Structures are given as C-alpha cells and as structure tokens.
Amino acid sequence: MTRRGTAAGEAHRLLPRPLLVIITLFLCALVLVPVLYILLASLNTDIGVAEGQFWPSTFSGSSYTRIWTTADLAGGIGNSLVVCGLVAVASALLGTVTAYVLVRYSFLGRLTILRGLVGLQSIPGTLMLLPVFVLFASAGNYLGITVIGTRWGLFVAYLTFALPFSTWVMVTYLRGLPRELEEAARTEGASTLVILFRIIVPLSLPAIVVSGIFAFLLGWNDVLFASVLTRPETHTAAVALQVFGATQEGGALPVYSQMMAAALICAAPVVVLYLIFQRYLVGGLTAGGVK
Amino acid sequence: MIDDRTATREAPGGSAATQAAGRGPAARRRRGVTQQQRPLWLLAPGGILMTLVILLPLLLAGYLALIDLDQYTLRRWLRAPFIGLGNFTEAFQTGLLHSIWISLSFAVISTALTVPLGLAAALVTQNAYRGRGWVRAIFLIPYVLPSFVVATVWRTMLQPDGIINALLAKVGVAGGLWLSGPKSYWTLIVVEIWAAWPFIYLMALAGLQSVDGEVHEASAIDGANWWPKLRHVILPYLRGPVLLACLLATLSHINNFTLPFVLFGAPAPDDVNVLPMVVYVTSFQGLRFGLSAAMAIVSLLLIAVPLFAYLRALRLDVHDDGGRR
Numbered sequence: 001m002t003r004r005g006t007a008a009g010e011a012h013r014l015l016p017r018p019l020l021v022i023i024t025l026f027l028c029a030l031v032l033v034p035v036l037y038i039l040l041a042s043l044n045t046d047i048g049v050a051e052g053q054f055w056p057s058t059f060s061g062s063s064y065t066r067i068w069t070t071a072d073l074a075g076g077i078g079n080s081l082v083v084c085g086l087v088a089v090a091s092a093l094l095g096t097v098t099a100y101v102l103v104r105y106s107f108l109g110r111l112t113i114l115r116g117l118v119g120l121q122s123i124p125g126t127l128m129l130l131p132v133f134v135l136f137a138s139a140g141n142y143l144g145i146t147v148i149g150t151r152w153g154l155f156v157a158y159l160t161f162a163l164p165f166s167t168w169v170m171v172t173y174l175r176g177l178p179r180e181l182e183e184a185a186r187t188e189g190a191s192t193l194v195i196l197f198r199i200i201v202p203l204s205l206p207a208i209v210v211s212g213i214f215a216f217l218l219g220w221n222d223v224l225f226a227s228v229l230t231r232p233e234t235h236t237a238a239v240a241l242q243v244f245g246a247t248q249e250g251g252a253l254p255v256y257s258q259m260m261a262a263a264l265i266c267a268a269p270v271v272v273l274y275l276i277f278q279r280y281l282v283g284g285l286t287a288g289g290v291k
Numbered sequence: 292m293i294d295d296r297t298a299t300r301e302a303p304g305g306s307a308a309t310q311a312a313g314r315g316p317a318a319r320r321r322r323g324v325t326q327q328q329r330p331l332w333l334l335a336p337g338g339i340l341m342t343l344v345i346l347l348p349l350l351l352a353g354y355l356a357l358i359d360l361d362q363y364t365l366r367r368w369l370r371a372p373f374i375g376l377g378n379f380t381e382a383f384q385t386g387l388l389h390s391i392w393i394s395l396s397f398a399v400i401s402t403a404l405t406v407p408l409g410l411a412a413a414l415v416t417q418n419a420y421r422g423r424g425w426v427r428a429i430f431l432i433p434y435v436l437p438s439f440v441v442a443t444v445w446r447t448m449l450q451p452d453g454i455i456n457a458l459l460a461k462v463g464v465a466g467g468l469w470l471s472g473p474k475s476y477w478t479l480i481v482v483e484i485w486a487a488w489p490f491i492y493l494m495a496l497a498g499l500q501s502v503d504g505e506v507h508e509a510s511a512i513d514g515a516n517w518w519p520k521l522r523h524v525i526l527p528y529l530r531g532p533v534l535l536a537c538l539l540a541t542l543s544h545i546n547n548f549t550l551p552f553v554l555f556g557a558p559a560p561d562d563v564n565v566l567p568m569v570v571y572v573t574s575f576q577g578l579r580f581g582l583s584a585a586m587a588i589v590s591l592l593l594i595a596v597p598l599f600a601y602l603r604a605l606r607l608d609v610h611d612d613g614g615r616r
Contacts, residue, residue, distance in 0.1 A: 014414045014525060016517055024415045024426060027408070030485070031432050037454060038444050052457025098337040105329040115602050120345060122598050124546040126567040127587040130574050131348035131355060134368060141366055160344035163337055192330040221437040223549045224567075228575055238439045242553050245443050249450070256447050267440045274435045278428070282493065 042260040049256040063261040070248075070258055073265065075233070076240030081269075083151050083236065084219035087158045091215035092208045094159075095166030100200055102167070103174040104182075114171065120164040125224045132157060133228055149231040157225050162215035169214065173207035174200070210280045213273055220270060237266045355584035362578040371581070378585035387569070387586055391593065394566045397476070398544035401483045402537050408484070409491025410533065414521075417499050434489035442553035445482045446470065470555055476562040479551055483544060491536050498532030499525070538601055542594055566590040 015023070041049045042063055044056035068074055102110060136147040147153035181203070182195050190198070201208065219236075226236040235243070241262055248255050274281060355368075356378055364371035412430050416423055433441065448454050449469040456466035469478045502525060510520045548567035551559055557576060559568045570590065574583035 013418050014517065014521060020415050020418075023411050027412050027415075028426065028429050030408075031429050034444065034448070034485070035432060037448065041447075041454070049454075050452065052452070052454055052460075054454060054458070094337045094340075097333050101330060101333045105331070107329060107331060115605070118605060119598060119602050120341075122542050122546070122594065122601075123345075123349070124548075124567060124570075124587070124590055124594070126546075126548055126570040127352055127591050128345070128348055129571070130580060130584055130587065131351035132344060134351065134355065134365070134580070135344075135348060137365070138368070156340070157344060160340045163341055164345075167337065192333070196333075217437075221439065221549070223439050223552060224571070238437070241443055242439060245446060245553070246556055254450070254452075256450075256453075259447050260444060263440045263443045267436050270435060270437055274431075282431075 038260050038264060041257055042264055044257050046253065046255045046257045049260070050254050063257040064265075067258045067262050067265070070255060071240060071244040071262060072232075072235065073237070073240050073244070073262055076235045076237040077265070079151060079230075079234055080220055080237040083155050083158065084216045086155055087162055087219045088212040088216035090155075090159050091162040091166040092212035094163060095170045095211050095215075096201060096204065096208055097196065098163070098167045099170030099174050100196055103171055104179075117164045117168045117171070121168075125161075125222075128161075129224055129228060132225070136229065148229055149234060151234050154219075154226065154229050154234070154236070157229060158215070158219040158222065162218045165218070166211035166215050169211040170204065170207055173204055177203060206280055209277060213277060213281065216273070217270060241266050352584050352587060355581055356588045358581050360579075360581035360584070365578075365580060374581070378582045379589070381582055382586050382589065387589060389561075390564050390566050390569045390586075391589070393476070393562070393564060394545055394590075395593070397480060397483070397563075397565060398541045401480055401487065401544045402541045404480070404484050405488040405491050405540065406533065406537065408488040409493075409536070410495050410529070412488070412492040413495035413499050413529075416496065430492055431489050433486050434493075436486070438486065438547070438549040439553050441482065441486045442550050445478075445485075446554050449478060471560045473562055475555060475560045479554065479563045479565075482554060483547065483550060486550070487540060487544070490540055491533065494532050494536035495529055498529040502528045535601075538597055542597060542601075545590070545594055566593070 013020075037054060040054065040056055043059050043061065044053060045058065045060060045062065048056050048058070102114060133148070136153055139145045139147045147156075177200070181199050185195050185199055221238065222236070223238045223242055226239045227242070230236065230239060244262060245259060248259065357373060357375060358364075358368070358371040359374045359377070360368055360371045416427050416430070450456075451466075451468060455469070459466040468474060506524060506528075510524050515524070545565075546567065547565075548571065551563055551565055551568050552571070555563055557568065558572045559565070566586070567590070570583050570587045573586060574580050577583070
C-alpha cells in the first residue's frame with residue numbers, strides 16, 4: 001500500500017528532488033525576507049531602523065502604540081471599514097440579483113452585458129477618475145448635492161466599480177446551480193423575489209461571500225479614487241498611509257518603524273479575511289485576473 | 292415593475308392549475324409563462340448604477356478630451372470651448388510617446404520575468420508533500436497584501452538610508468538612489484514582479500491540475516526523464532492558461548497606478564512616468580483636465596486590442612454545463 005503510494009508519487013513528480021528543494025527555498029526566501037524585515041522593523045525603534053539594523057538591538061512594541069498619535073490612522077481605518085463594509089454587502093446583494101436574471105432568463109442584449117461585465121474590469125481607473133470627478137462635482141454645482149469629500153460618494157463609486165466583478169463571480173456560480181428547486185418552488189406559486197431570497201441566496205452563500213470580500217478589497221486597496229474624492233476627515237486607510245509616508249520623509253527624523261507598523265496594521269484586515277476564507281478566495285483571484 | 296406585478300397576480304391562478312391538472316404538464320406550462328414574465332426589472336438597480344457611474348463617465352471622457360477644460364472652466368464645463376483634436380496633438384507633442392514606451396516596456400518586461408517564477412512555483416507545489424499547504428500560503432503573501440502596503444514598505448526599504456543600501460554597504464556596494472533617476476525604472480519592475488508573480492503561479496497551477504494522472508503514468512512507464520517529460524508532455528498543457536495569464540497580467544501592469552504613485556510620489560520621476568501617472572498628474576496637479584482626458588483615451592486605445600482579443604476568446608454562454616467552481 002505505502003510502496004504503491006510512493007511509486008505513484010514518484011511517477012507524478014515533475015522535478016527531481018534537489019531542484020524542487022532549491023526552487024522552493026528560493027521562492028520562499030524571496031517572499032519571506034522582505035516580510036520578515038517589515039515585522040522586525042515594526043518591532044524596532046525608529047532610530048534602530050534608521051541606523052540600518054536588520055535585527056533589532058531591542059525589541060519593543062512602542063511603534064504600534066505611538067503610530068495612532070503620529071498619523072490619523074484610526075480615522076482612516078474607521079472610514080475604510082464603514083465604506084468598504086457597506087460596499088461588500090450591497091455589491092454582493094446587487095451582484096446576486098443581477099447575475100440571477102442574466103443566468104436564468106434569455107433576452108436581447110444579454111451576451112453584450114456578460115461581455116461588458118468582463119470588459120469593464122480592465123478599463124483603467126485613471127480613465128474613469130476624471131469624468132466621475134466632473135460628474136460628482138456637477139452634482140454639487142448644478143443640483144446642490146455635495147458628493148465629493150463625502151463617504152457616500154466614495155461608497156457609490158466603489159459599489160459601481162465592484163459590481164461587474166461581483167456579478168461575474170455570481171454568474172459563474174449560478175450557472176452550475178441546478179434549476180429543479182426553483183422550478184418546484186415556482187410550481188408552488190412562489191414569486192421571483194421569494195425564490196431569490198429563500199432558495200438562491202442560501203444555496204450560493206459561498207459565492208456571495210467571495211463576491212462580497214472582493215468588493216471589500218477593491219475599496220480597501222484603492223488609492224486613486226480615495227485620493228481625489230475624500231477630504232482629510234473622510235480619508236481612507238490607504239490615503240492616510242500614503243499621506244503619512246510622503247510627509248514624514250521631509251521631517252528631521254524619519255519614523256520608519258512606525259511606517260512599517262502602520263503598513264502592517266493596514267494589511268491586517270486583508271490578511272485576516274484571506275486566512276479565514278482562503279479556500280474560497282483562491283478561485284476568485286484567478287477569475288478576475290486583475291488585483 | 293409592471294412585469295413583476297403581473298407575475299405575482301398570476302401566481303395564485305398558476306398554483307390552482309397545478310392542483311387541478313397534476314404536476315407534469317402544469318410545470319411545463321409554468322415554465323413557458325415564466326419565460327415570458329421575465330423579471331428584467333431586477334436588472335434595474337445594478338444597471339442604473341453602472342450606466343451612471345461607468346458608461347456615462349466613459350462617454351463623458353470622450354467629450355472632455357475634445358474641450359479645453361482647466362480649473363477656470365471646470366465649474367461650468369458644459370460651456371468650455373470645443374477644440375477638436377487639439378488636446379491629442381498637444382499630448383503627443385509633450386512627450387506622451389515617451390510615457391507609452393515606458394508603460395509598454397515596463398508591462399512586457401514585468402510579465403516576461405514573472406512567467407518563469409510563476410511556472411516554477413506551480414511545478415514545485417503540484418506534488419503533495421508534508422508542509423505544502425504552508426508553502427502555498429507563503430507563495431500567495433505578495434499577492435494578498437494590498438498594493439499600497441507593498442509600495443509603502445518597498446519605498447521605506449529603498450530610501451537612500453534604508454535597509455537595502457545598508458545591507459549593500461556591508462558587502463561593499465554603493466546602492467545610491469533607487470527611487471529617482473534612471474534606476475527607478477528597474478525599481479518599479481522589481482517591485483511589480485515581487486507583487487505580481489503569484490498570479491501567474493495561480494493560473495499555471497490551475498492548468499497543471501487539469502493534466503490527467505494517466506498522462507504522468509504513461510510517461511513514467513515510457514521511462515521518460517524529467518526534462519523531456521516536462522518539456523514535451525506537461526508544458527504543452529500549460530500553454531493556454533499561461534498565455535491567458537500573460538495577457539491579463541500585462542493589462543493590469545499597464546493599468547497599475549497605485550504602485551508607481553505610492554512608490555515614487557506624484558509627479559513621478561521621468562524614468563517611471565507611466566501612463567496612469569501622467570494622466571493623474573496632468574489633471575489633478577497640472578489642472579489640464581481636457582489634456583488629461585485625451586491622454587486617458589489614448590491609454591484606453593492601447594489596451595483595447597488585447598482586451599478585445601480576450602473578450603472574443605471568452606466563452607460566455609455556457610448555460611447549464613458550466614461546472615460549479
């Protein structure tokens with residue numbers, strides 16, 4: 001039994017063992033050395049990092065406590081959590097509803113919409129930013145509605161940009177869902193909305209979670225729109241970190257250790273989400289093709 | 292809205308018919324009805340949002356590129372003077388070709404160098420061994436970290452007095468400036484590669500997993516050595532997935548704004564003045580909005596050809612046979 005197992009293992013092995021070990025070690029080092037440095041530097045003192053220490057002479061967690069007064073990171077993280085959390089829920093919900101109609105019903109223009117959902121994901125954000133800015137500014141100038149600088153303006157922008165991908169994730173999932181349950185419910189007289197929320201949503205929760213998480217990440221990772229559509233009070237975590245990084249270098253004493261701590265704090269929600277939902281997310285990473 | 296109301300009004304009649312006529316034929320009739328009573332209104336919320344915040348701005352971008360829009364005309368942009376292709380000629384006279392060249396070469400070099408890394412990573416994690424789960428998780432770290440975090444930490448490490456130069460000094464090499472001057476171009480490529488190679492790895496891994504076990508066994512019986520087997524049996528399976536990965540990766544390299552913006556700041560040094568940076572700086576620092584829109588249109592045209600090739604190759608209408616992921 002065991003011998004057969006190893007024989008099959010040998011047959012499937014693609015590379016000779018020494019080569020396999022060398023490549024694995026090289027790639028792990030490529031990833032882990034910078035990551036290890038970030039961790040060590042965040043546990044160092046600002047002076048220690050500035051002196052070029054790789055291994056801290058004294059370990060301290062003071063960077064993690066001092067960063068909150070050095071930069072307005074807390075406000076940024078709060079704004080990001082609120083906006084991106086709402087975007088995640090709304091985008092997953094709208095994406096599911098839209099995908100359901102696209103998968104289950106045929107109508108004129110359906111293929112164009114499907115193609116558009118994929119194509120829109122590759123439109124450069126820098127192309128969208130200016131016209132969105134002009135439209136949002138016009139809402140203020142012509143209609144008297146302030147959009148720029150508000151959290152909900154950012155919410156509308158992120159929600160819309162997350163929708164094509166959220167919908168596409170749901171389209172690929174719902175295609176594989178058997179129709180029998182819905183049809184049974186329909187013969188019992190259930191309306192479309194009842195079918196959607198009592199049958200489709202519970203059955204596709206894994207995909208809904210994935211589309212919600214990717215919508216969250218789209219907002220969390222964005223710098224482009226947040227840098228133009230927010231005021232200092234509505235800064236997101238990404239903008240807070242970027243502004244902090246760009247301004248502190250002009251100062252007399254660089255605060256590199258606090259920078260590293262801030263960067264790790266900004267990465268933490270993403271890493272936690274990834275660790276919890278790793279199994280589901282890997283498929284989604286390749287489905288979109290864009291980070 | 293109207294569709295839905297008629298559908299719900301019809302529902303009780305439908306269930307009455309079910310009770311009277313029995314299950315089989317009634318079900319078939321219901322299906323016919325639902326095909327006509329399509330709840331297309333459900334598309335409205337998403338459709339309206341995407342029309343207002345994506346399609347309308349896309350059209351607007353086309354118009355903005357044709358008018359002379361700056362900070363003075365912005366408030367009443369509908370009355371800004373129409374100047375035709377003036378913005379486009381100005382863009383090309385003020386060095387847009389340089390940025391196109393920087394963007395394209397940066398994207399192609401980054402893609403070309405991530406392919407061997409991604410392929411190697413997929414090959415070494417294909418066979419199960421103890422600890423493989425950890426290795427796979429480690430490989431995904433650079434891809435999972437947000438771009439702005441990756442750029443921030445590399446920016447710190449590459450400072451003139453940062454850790455990279457400190458380590459280089461220990462082995463007697465003068466590092467110099469990484470974030471400005473001619474070396475910044477290679478800095479951008481190296482950091483982009485560090486952050487992006489796991490995408491190729493994921494796509495190659497998906498391709499590898501579609502190779503039948505029988506293929507391995509057949510070539511093992513033939514006594515094939517590892518290199519000919521890899522070269523002639525395994526790699527042909529990966530051609531499709533890896534080519535697709537290259538296409539998508541190149542598009543996202545060209546569109547990448549966050550990395551150069553956070554790494555170098557705006558305005559970027561001339562050697563890393565990629566298209567997204569030029570478009571951003573021209574509008575939100577130079578306040579030449581019309582000129583910036585023209586540049587953005589040019590960058591859209593640049594990615595249009597590979598994008599259309601991809602969209603045409605995409606299989607859209609797998610209705611019932613598309614497997615569950």
